[in-house]
Amino acid sequence: MKPKKDAYGQEIWAFFQGKESYEIVERDDGFIDLSDGPAVYFADFKKWPRHEKEAIKFAKGKILDVGAGAGRVSLYLQKRGFDVIAIDNSPLAIKVCKKRGVKKARILPFEKIERLKPAVFDTIIMFGNNFGLFGNPKKAKKLLKKLHKITNPKALIIAESNDPYKTRDPVHLSYHKLNQKRGRIPGQLRIRIRFRNYIGEWFDYLIVSKKEMEEILQGTGWKIKKFINSKQSSYIAIIEKE
């Protein structure tokens, strides 16, 4: 990825350097939002929301941290003695991970996960709504099958999502309709990150209800073991092999 297109990495890099940083998320209906962004990517364990603190207890063995950001999850697990590999498609995010002390950090898009072979993982972590990196239901099924191959029989996926239906905001409800009209599921967001003069590429980021998540898992060899709720619409799924 060219540095100019790595808006997400640039925002992480700026924050790491103590410069002004923010994350602007632009959706393809023109909706623009300010996310919690960098502050979350750098958050220490004590600042994590309760459902994440609860879910991380399921982590075990050899761990893959997907969409690692500034490495908050990897650093926490590494400190506790786990063997963890952080991946992110952003070169600057991985640079920051390394500078912050993540021992194994690799620039790798989630789609190319097979390149990590012959690694065999016990836990796949997708925190901070990173179930979204599955992109869309079809791609999700494909990637879940890939994950099945590179994990041990007792492996877990610990993935966070956000129930799109827990809103009454007319702007979001209209977006759901727009998505359905064009053959996408309501929470199949098309977004890009903007920071200063950096404009990221558009990408699909999937947010789903628990029911939709269960449907996505069907036929992939994975099933829900447990849901951990937050006080808001976010939740974490502990996913195990069938």
Next chain:
Amino acid sequence: MKPKKDAYGQEIWAFFQGKESYEIVERDDGFIDLSDGPAVYFADFKKWPRHEKEAIKFAKGKILDVGAGAGRVSLYLQKRGFDVIAIDNSPLAIKVCKKRGVKKARILPFEKIERLKPAVFDTIIMFGNNFGLFGNPKKAKKLLKKLHKITNPKALIIAESNDPYKTRDPVHLSYHKLNQKRGRIPGQLRIRIRFRNYIGEWFDYLIVSKKEMEEILQGTGWKIKKFINSKQSSYIAIIEKE
């Protein structure tokens, strides 16, 4: 202005209602920034920067508050017994001004200032970089002449700007060059406001050095009386008639 295009007013309206609010400023080179936005538009006198506190002491008589936002300047002056009229081109900003107690608040673009006739003002206030509302040097001269006609002989313009040359940021320096290439002065910003699904119209917002401001005043019947500096690149000009 259609409510959908009044991103600036929507952001003020959201803040007024205690909802999440922010101001995103998009420049026509793709640079995107988070401004201090609503918090500034609503700031009480005690939170104003020192140079504004100093400059407001020059206000006298019948006052026009240009680009009034949420009415912070008008409310302060009104409380001190001044006769003040707040204008803003945003219907929602003016709605908020009224709800907050500004007695005289009118939806009026600065360009149409002659519609306020037969008002005769002693002070024109353009705080919060609102010298920028002059748009470009040519338009500024035209509007300054208009202001000359609707003001008393001892009238003052109290206008805040931001010296564009007090930066070493390569992104801003490139923008200056881009502007010069297309026949604009470096600080002739072309921007629009974005908030949620609201996208404002593109408009010119002029930031100038003190020297440029003096050049703009030439031939308009106005001249600099005094500059009040801030600790940063912002400054306020007290402008009087020749």
